[in-house]
């Protein structure tokens with residue numbers, strides 16, 4: 001990219017792409033003018049503190065949807081989106097990308113394939129989350145156990161064994177149901193709950209209940225992220241539709257390439273296109 005090139009990062013999240021560009025160009029690369037938009041209330045310099053100084057050189061625009069960009073026509077030389085475009089409505093977003101790009105401006109996307117290790121892991125995690133949040137009473141049992149452990153402690157009896165028996169039985173039931181190899185998220189939650197039980201001598205009952213509720217909330221947030229990921233991922237036919245949309249809104253498709261990373265296989269589709277020249281205005 002030439003000095004002064006104007007780059008738009010669509011669905012920039014915490015600014016990973018802009019940051020990579022700034023870091024790559026720090027020692028003598030082109031001086032880019034980078035803008036990042038996202039529909040969420042992003043504030044990368046605040047959340048990614050270790051790179052706050054570099055991130056401050058990027059103009060971040062929170063609460064902006066890719067389907068309705070607040071920029072004039074011809075505002076950018078390059079539009080990029082890393083695991084972003086597929087989260088919105090690709091056709092509308094591409095129509096906006098073509099509008100804000102100058103003639104012959106470039107579009108580069110990294111899209112998540114549905115057949116990928118990331119989606120396999122997300123589906124596996126999601127199955128465990130759903131079981132823990134909807135079907136298995138593990139959190140309720142943990143809550144009861146914590147209350148009983150505190151009562152026992154207050155009464156000078158601190159043999160947690162019998163009190164924790166229903167919890168251990170429930171963990172065994174879940175592992176039998178889901179299978180040992182499909183329980184990484186379950187095991188992480190069990191470890192978190194066990195830490196709560198262990199802390200009973202130093203933490204109040206109120207704080208322990210809050211800690212269990214927080215674990216449940218974190219699990220629900222993880223499930224929501226995994227679900228968004230699986231919904232966004234492109235099947236082979238979604239990729240074909242994306243290619244058709246790119247061509248139909250005014251781009252020339254220049255590259256569609258799988259990005260392979262060792263044992264992970266295809267981690268992304270790299271899709272590149274060039275904006276067709278705008279028709280000349282009548283004199």
Ligand SMILES: C[S@@+](CC[C@H](N)C(=O)[O-])C[C@H]1O[C@@H](n2cnc3c(N)ncnc32)[C@H](O)[C@@H]1O
Nearest residue numbers: 011012013016038039040065066082083087088
């Ligand atoms: C997986 S994250 C990717 C973030 C970033 N590009 C990266 O590589 O780290 C997907 C992002 O898309 C954003 N998003 C979802 N729908 C959107 C929309 N309609 N317009 C703009 N951003 C959207 C989300 O808020 C989220 O930050």
